[in-house]
Amino acid sequence: MIFNAFERMVAMRYLRARRQEGFVSVIAGFSFLGIALGVATLIVVMSVMNGFHVELLNKILGFNSHLSLSSSSGNGVVGDFDAVTEKLRKVPGIASVTPTVQGQVFATGTRSGGAGALVKSVRQEDLQARKLIAESIVDGTLKDFVADDDVAVMGANLARSIGVGVNGEVTLITPIVQTTMAGPIPRMKTYRVVALFDVGMYQYDNSIIFIPLESGQVLFQKKGGVTDVEIMADNIQDVPALKPAICAALGTKLDFNAGRAAYCTGGSTSYVIGDWEQANADFFTAVEVERNVMFLILTLIIIVAAFNIISGQIMMVKDKGRNIAIMRTMGASRGTILRIFLISGASIGVIGTALGCLLGTAFAYNIENIRRFLQEVSGTDLFNPTIYFLSKLPAIVDPMEVALISAMSLVLTLLASLYPAWRAARLDPVEALRYE
Structure with a gap:
């Protein structure tokens, strides 16, 4: 395996911070929640946009033809x-x-x-x-x-x-x-x-x-x-x-x-032939633009959470400087130290992404029931059909899209963990222990 048992054990211990290191643990917790909520929100929004596109297409083509022939x-x-x-x-x-x-x-x-x-x-x-x-x-x-x-x-x-x-x-x-x-x-x-x-x-x-x-x-x-x-x-x-x-x-x-x-x-x-794509080009272009913009905006949530991982891991490296120096003097290589902190940072992203996928898909599959419940509780119209064209909130979960979002989240969190892990590996044991 790429990571041995010692590296995994130390990384997990560092994630479970003690009382005097509680602030580091709080940052890690917020990073975990940020990743989970970002992935879940992105899955839900993309599923709803997919549902809008498919439902509108089906309704439009149910009333209107693929092609329309008229006299010129x-x-x-x-x-x-x-x-x-x-x-x-x-x-x-x-x-x-x-x-x-x-x-x-x-x-x-x-x-x-x-x-x-x-x-x-x-x-x-x-x-x-x-x-x-x-x-x-x-x-x-x-x-x-x-x-x-x-x-x-x-x-x-x-x-x-x-x-x-x-x-x-x-x-x-x-x-x-x-x-x-x-x-x-x-x-x-x-x-x-x-x-x-x-x-x-x-x-x-x-x-x-x-x-x-x-x-x-x-x-x-x-x-x-x-x-x-x-x-x-x-x-x-x-x-x-x-x-x-x-x-x-x-x-x-x-x-x-x-x-x-x-x-x-x-x-x-002479005849004129019009097709459904030309007749509804502006409408579907607006839906596609909105879909892409929402994807970019919600991706920022995951990026912000990834920056939290960077800050949390850098603080952990600073707090664990003495421990890093002791492991280096006992024979641990720079690669071992790098992998320990890479595991601790990436674990936040992996677990957060997994939880976000579960929450996002579950919410997307039940979004119409959730909307009705919230509408009854709040007494307000949360999905006005005169504005959104449809009377029900549609959502279609695309497995490939979920996989893409998950992969993007994992890559971002892995990249966020590299710099703190590199700094930990570059730490000089002599300088770390000089004033201990």
Whole structure:
């Protein structure tokens, strides 16, 4: 072994300081707690950031498509969308294709006032195929979402805010103005609510309404066409490679020269292809930047604890100067002295890192239960969904990330122990014993 039994025994005895050396022991204790808390905090924060990224990605892709095809003409309507849909479904790598009409509305219910909402008009089979929606219905059923009726499926938070329930009526007012005998008025239509969903993402639960495709075409005056054709890929990593194949299936060729968007040009109709990454680039970039900044800030806790190890070990070397000199005169080599103090300093880091890993992973796995408990005890909202988008605090523990944090902590504490150990090994026995 690198460290023999004598070196380990002396190092452990030095860590258990006697009463007159209590201050050294206090510094070692604070260093140990600093390492443990730093590692635990870093694991918890990184796990929560991982959870945020994954949950937001799943929610966003549950509502929005991987790719979105629209017309590049002035009105933006994709005509003959059924033929376009059939062509795209034959492209290898595409899982589903959904024609849709989207538009902003003002939704009103039984309560005074209302709320802004995004209406997505889809067919019943396409809505039922979206697992995120189908598995998140909290009231009503999607079986009543039929094309022949003026029906709607909406977010539970939105329904609650405007005072609408299942079998209640919601009126949608569009920005499109129609001319009547009374003058120009916005187009509006009333729909019967047949189901409410709660996907756990406030932004969607408080702003999305689904209506049948035919109703959306009438409401937004897109008869015979759709505003978007949503495309889901078998593998999200294949999204960039699908763009040329989509253009080829539509009898066009891919053109990236017009800004960030991909254009299909050269055919009778030109199309614009947008992908989920472009649509949410700013959002996910902000999450990634915040994640990196939090990692750097919390790493400082471990670095501060490592400096405490340096100061504590230097004080220990000074207090143990006589003992070091006696061991040197009895035959202990400089390497032996160096290893003794290296063990005593590194032990603080090893044990502190191990405890931090246990605390951090246990806290991360139970963070939602802990949040609920603290929220009940304090009576305050600790995780406001209007701010954080999600209604639950997510956490995903990445074993590789935990291993990286642990390795970083061990390396820092080992480096912090080197200088005091080197000073102890360089101590001259004659100078140490001269005034004893």
